[in-house]
Amino acid sequence: MSTDPGYDANGTLPLTRDGRAVSDRGGTVCVIGAGASGLAAVKNLLEHGFGVDCYERETGVGGAWNWRHDRSPVSAGTHLISSKPMSQYPDFPMPDAWPDYPAHGLVLSYLERYAEHFELKPHVWFGTEVVRVEPAGGDRWDVTTRSTGGCGSQRTSRYAAVVVANGHNWAPRMPAYEGQESYRGEIIHGSAYKEPNQVRGRKVLVVGGGNTGCDIAVEAATHAARCWHSTRRGYWYAPKYLMGRPTDQVNAGVLRWRLPLWLRQRLMHRVLRLVVGDLTRFGLPRPDHGVFQSHPIVNGQLLHHVGHGGIRPVPEVARFTRHSVILTDGRELDPDLVVMATGYEPRFEFLDPGLLDRDADGRPRLYLHTFPAAQPTLAVAGLVQPDSGVLPLAHWQSVAFARWLRLREAAPQRAARFRERVSGGARGRWKDATPTDSPRHWFEVSHDVYLRELQRALDDLKAVPA
Amino acid sequence: MSGGTRIIRSREWARPPAPVRREVRRALPAGDEGKPPLLFVPGFGSGAGAFAEHWLDHAAGRGFPAYAVSPRGHGLSAPGPGATLREYAHDVVQEAAALPRRAVLVGHGAGALVVAYGLARYPARAAVLVSPVLGGFGPLRAALARNPFGTVPALFGGPLRLSRRQLFSRELPEHLADEYADRRGRASARAQWQLLRHRPPEPAVGDPPVLVAGSPDDRVVPAKALTEAARRYGGAPLLFPGMGHELMLDARWREPIDAILDWLDKGSVL
Numbered sequence: 001m002s003t004d005p006g007y008d009a010n011g012t013l014p015l016t017r018d019g020r021a022v023s024d025r026g027g028t029v030c031v032i033g034a035g036a037s038g039l040a041a042v043k044n045l046l047e048h049g050f051g052v053d054c055y056e057r058e059t060g061v062g063g064a065w066n067w068r069h070d071r072s073p074v075s076a077g078t079h080l081i082s083s084k085p086m087s088q089y090p091d092f093p094m095p096d097a098w099p100d101y102p103a104h105g106l107v108l109s110y111l112e113r114y115a116e117h118f119e120l121k122p123h124v125w126f127g128t129e130v131v132r133v134e135p136a137g138g139d140r141w142d143v144t145t146r147s148t149g150g151c152g153s154q155r156t157s158r159y160a161a162v163v164v165a166n167g168h169n170w171a172p173r174m175p176a177y178e179g180q181e182s183y184r185g186e187i188i189h190g191s192a193y194k195e196p197n198q199v200r201g202r203k204v205l206v207v208g209g210g211n212t213g214c215d216i217a218v219e220a221a222t223h224a225a226r227c228w229h230s231t232r233r234g235y236w237y238a239p240k241y242l243m244g245r246p247t248d249q250v251n252a253g254v255l256r257w258r259l260p261l262w263l264r265q266r267l268m269h270r271v272l273r274l275v276v277g278d279l280t281r282f283g284l285p286r287p288d289h290g291v292f293q294s295h296p297i298v299n300g301q302l303l304h305h306v307g308h309g310g311i312r313p314v315p316e317v318a319r320f321t322r323h324s325v326i327l328t329d330g331r332e333l334d335p336d337l338v339v340m341a342t343g344y345e346p347r348f349e350f351l352d353p354g355l356l357d358r359d360a361d362g363r364p365r366l367y368l369h370t371f372p373a374a375q376p377t378l379a380v381a382g383l384v385q386p387d388s389g390v391l392p393l394a395h396w397q398s399v400a401f402a403r404w405l406r407l408r409e410a411a412p413q414r415a416a417r418f419r420e421r422v423s424g425g426a427r428g429r430w431k432d433a434t435p436t437d438s439p440r441h442w443f444e445v446s447h448d449v450y451l452r453e454l455q456r457a458l459d460d461l462k463a464v465p466a
Numbered sequence: 467m468s469g470g471t472r473i474i475r476s477r478e479w480a481r482p483p484a485p486v487r488r489e490v491r492r493a494l495p496a497g498d499e500g501k502p503p504l505l506f507v508p509g510f511g512s513g514a515g516a517f518a519e520h521w522l523d524h525a526a527g528r529g530f531p532a533y534a535v536s537p538r539g540h541g542l543s544a545p546g547p548g549a550t551l552r553e554y555a556h557d558v559v560q561e562a563a564a565l566p567r568r569a570v571l572v573g574h575g576a577g578a579l580v581v582a583y584g585l586a587r588y589p590a591r592a593a594v595l596v597s598p599v600l601g602g603f604g605p606l607r608a609a610l611a612r613n614p615f616g617t618v619p620a621l622f623g624g625p626l627r628l629s630r631r632q633l634f635s636r637e638l639p640e641h642l643a644d645e646y647a648d649r650r651g652r653a654s655a656r657a658q659w660q661l662l663r664h665r666p667p668e669p670a671v672g673d674p675p676v677l678v679a680g681s682p683d684d685r686v687v688p689a690k691a692l693t694e695a696a697r698r699y700g701g702a703p704l705l706f707p708g709m710g711h712e713l714m715l716d717a718r719w720r721e722p723i724d725a726i727l728d729w730l731d732k733g734s735v736l
Contacts, residue, residue, distance in 0.1 A: 047589060047672045085482045090473070091589050091671050092563050093556075096485035118568060118589075253480035388479075396473050448474065455473050462470050 014158060016134070016142050022156045028053055029405070030143045030159040032133075032350075034124045035063020036111055037382025037394035038165035040089060043118045044395070045163070048402035053157065054120075057129035057148040061121070062111045064169050065104055071170035073191040073212075073344070077219055078104040080389065081211055081298040083246035086447070087389030089114065090396070100246045130350045133162055139377045161377035161405055163398065168346035168383055168443070175207070175342050178319035183338075185323070190216060190341035196223040198337070204228070205325060205335035207317055209235050213341030214299040220339075221310030228333055229302075232316045234285035237276055239300035247298065248388060255448050261432050265290045282306045284313045293433040295444050296387055346383060346443070356380070357426065365426045368454060369443050370397045373423040376408070388447035396454050403461040418460045428453070471586070472668055483556040489542035490561060491518040491534045493526035502591045502730070503565045506534035506714075507558050507584075509575020509599065510653035510661075511626065513541020516574075516646075516712070520719045528727050533569075535561040537580065539654055549654045551664055555583035562588050570730060574714065575599045575686070576653070578695075582667040589672025592733070594726050597680040597687050597711050598695045601661040608688050625652035632685040634710040637717035646715050677701065677729050679722055681709040704729070 014022045028051035031041045038054060039061060045052045058069045067074050080087050083100045092114055098106055115121050125145070132144040136158055144156045172189040180187065190212045193199075196219050204224040206217045209231030220227035242250045254264060268291045280286050282303055305311040318328045325333045348356065348364075356364035357372050366372050369383045379401040382394040408415045430450040491514040495501075504525055506517040514534035525532035537554040538546025546553060558580055562569045568591045573581030578598030585593055599605055609617040609632075616627035628650070630643040652658075670676070676699035682689040689705075696703040706713065706722050713722040 085479045090475070091587060093559060093587075095564060096560055116566065117563065249480050249482070252476050256476040256480060392473075448476075451473050458473065459470055 014136075016136070016144075016156055020144075020156055022136075022142055022158045024158045025051070025053060025160075027051060027160045029161045029163065030055070030133075030141065030157070031163045031165060032130050032143075033063060033165040033167060034058075034061045034115075034120075034126075035165060035167050035382070036065065036391050037167070037398075038063065038163070039111060039115055039120055040391065040395045041163040041165055041381050041398035041401070042120045042123055043114070044398040044402050046118070046120070046123065048406055050160075050402065050405065052123045053159070054124040055128045055130050055143075055145055056124050056126050059126045060112075061115045061124065062108045063167050065108045065111060067104065067108070067194075071167075073169050074104040075193050075216075075219075076195040077215065080107065081240075081296075082248050082387075082389045086248050086252070087391060089391050092117070101240060130166075133164075133350050133355075134352070135355070135375075139375075141377065161379075161401075163379050163381050163401060164348060164351065165381040165394075166348065169344045171345045171347045172340075173343045173345045174340055177317055179322075180320045182322055183320040183325075185336055185338060187338045187340065190339055191344070193339055193341075196220075199224040199227075199339075201225050202336040203334065205230060205314075205317075205333055205338045206341060207338060208341030208343070209233070209297065210295070210341060210343060211297055211299065212343075213339075214297055214302050216339055216341055217311050218299065218301045218305055221305035221308070226312070226335075227310060228312045228314045228335065230314045230317055230327065231285070233289075234279060234287040235294075235297045236272055236287050236291045237279070237300075237302055238272065238291075238296050238298050239275060240298055241300070242271065242275060261292065265292055265433075268292065276303065279303075282313065285315075290433060292387075292446070294441060295385055363442050367422040367425040367428070368397065368400075368430065368450065368457065369445070370401070371422045373426050376419065377405070383443055384450065385441070385444045386447040386450060387445075393445075393447065393450060393454075396451065396458065400454060400457050400461060403458065407461050414460070418457060421457055421460060425453070470669065471671065478552075483553045486538045486544040486546060486557070488538070488544070488557055488561065489514050489536040489540075491515065491522060493518075493522035493532045495526045495529045495531060499529040501530045503531040503533060503567055503569045504730075505558070505562050505565065505569045505571050506532070507571065507573040507577035507581050508534065508536065508540060509573075509577040509597075510657065511540070511628070511650045512575070512577075512712075513543075513649075513651070515541055515649070517714055519715055521714045521723045524720065524723050525727060530727065530730070531565075533561065533565065537577075540651060547654060548656055550656050551580060551583050551660050554580045554657065555587065558584040559588045562590065570594065572596060572726070573598070575711065576601075576657075576661060579661070579664075579667070582670075585670035585674065586668035587671070590670075590674045592674050592730065593670070593676045594729075595676065595678045595695060595699075596713055596722065596726075597684055598678060598692070599661065599687055600691070600695055600698075601664055603662065604688060604691055605686065606662060609686065612685055620655075620658050623655035623658075626658055628686065628711070632710070633712045634716050635683070635708055635718075637708070638710070638715070639717075642715075646712070675733060677704065677726065679704040679706070679713070679726060681706045681711070681713065683708055684711045686711040 031054040034056035042054045080101045084094045088094045129148045134142045136142040141159045141162045146154045199220045200223050203226045204220045205228045207230045217229040316328045318326045430445045432446045513536040517534035522532040536543040537557040570592045571581045571590045572594040574596040576599045578595035620626035630647040634643045678696035680692040692703040709716045
């Protein structure tokens, strides 16, 4: 932390380190982003008595779930892959009348209703993007903003704390295969796939075995002239329903028994073998990892379409020629369109990388993927990929942060216990099995392991009896 | 209340309550005065209709959008055999979250216990517990002493039948008291049992102000229980001497609802 940067000539307005005037927002907390995680932060901070300024680069709430937003990855067919009880805010249930797995439009209306119900919109500055977040001394922060798109002047405000909720599903991760630049066909990222018209009547190659890749392959199976689906390795495909109940609810029932992981894995392997069966019969590779070891693929339709010939499973892409794609087994495909469903890269351009304790690979090392050890008044919300919905986790993250900010004033000794937890736990994984491809999946968590640790943190932060 | 907020909710994730059709009665003010919506929750055996008699219109007349919900198995809601407090609380929280703005929850009788459960799942703006039956053996002893024939069957899974002398003061005309008492249904046997033994409600989320109101002459809730309930939430009860258990139906129904609305108007609630 630097020393206080000082004041302007009249001694009234504080200045940033490079001498710009700052409007001091006192004890107000800044939230960056009004998506699902940002809204929860705004609501929970308000509930704990804080003033909140939330900056949102778009003109509406909902972040990634708002298909009108240019950074939104949703396509016409996007549905939740976790069922309602595992996907909703813990204190604002989705309506009983909704289906088990709501479509993205319902999720957006849910977020809009949440903002309406808790009167959050007056605290959000829409059409405003954050350019820089810098420490201002005394654990406070200077946040510089401007109108989205860069026109207009910048302004800087000083905040007591900052919650970064800018999302992690908007900066596409594009693979670079040999010969890809000179390929004459069309290559798009999965985030640019919006509706079946884009594939209608075309030969499509979908690259990537994640949930997005499988969803796009399933849509292409019914609309495209031909669909190849290229995956690097074998996966477990969980259907959306087991025994007529949403699969995650069945799994939550099993979790209640608190069985050891190996037993749960054996149980689940058994169930999947019974329900889904032998994948190699379909020409798919055998899974090279145990179930629960990587983010679950929830798709009951993929195998159906493989069986109907709508999807042809193929191995990994080796390289591109000018007019074709060569696979690792030497086969040559001639797609009109290649869809790279290869995921996203979290990005925080407005923050000095050092502030999030990033490691050599640029990955933040945060306690519970939320709290940086060296910055007590900074938190990242929603930077997790759980085997449930993100909303419940993001909710409790912001409750913990709000409680921490309160406790730090009220009972510094008790607050110290939490800080020890933060600095001791920065390297945790909160996952019950090590993922096979760990560098890429560094923020994947198991919701039960993660919430159990968050429960301990919240217990440390319990409000001081008045 | 005991312990802290529990965030591992395996039971709720694994077995969410089945959706049911719910009866909601409402009375809305002519214009939006910016006052929070009220959601009334009836006690066991009663329905939203009990509030539609007087309180909903009166609250709307004072500018509050007023709603009442019948938990499953009550009033005109779909049946809920085997329902527990968790399911009743689910019904209340579902309706609260469906309102346009953050709501005030008002629970009467055992509905106050349902509200206390609901407060752990929904950050209400405020809560009012009217003649609260928060369970335990005290109210059972009182009920056995006053109305053994109506109470004993409930111990064996039968309906709990409260007599009109337990429910209303003598000021209420007899034919009305009989009519109201005849309208009563029953809660599920499991929920009745839960009145005696249940996990204490988790702490309320969002730290809402809580008001307790009742009558010292209530023949269902002893005056001591009122004081205790109020102390649990850090206050003293608002008392309306001379009234029966059913404050919203008794002859002087206007006094308690006016006091509650005054508390909401004056308090830090708005």
